[in-house]
């Protein structure tokens with residue numbers, strides 16, 4: 001359960017920030033991560049709800065900005081957004097492709113607090 005660990009990481013940041021900024025309550029948190037980073041938003045939401053009890057982030061709404069997976073193909077020179085990365089270019093079937101987006105680690109983009 002990778003999401004348990006991620007939820008804990010978010011809460012640690014929230015609590016550090018709460019100590020510095022003196023807010024009482026977190027209304028919402030916007031998180032971003034790459035589509036291929038194997039994070040399941042529902043599991044993360046659930047893990048977060050459980051662990052946020054009795055912290056300033058209790059009942060905070062998590063929002064997700066999922067970054068698309070993008071490859072660059074050296075055979076046809078295109079950058080393409082993909083749903084599933086299979087190691088080949090869907091346009092020309094070339095195998096000389098690199099992933100240029102989609103594996104981004106989770107980050108907190110915004111936090112709305114009172």
Ligand SMILES: [Zn+2]
Nearest residue numbers: 073076089092
């Ligand atoms: Zn191609």
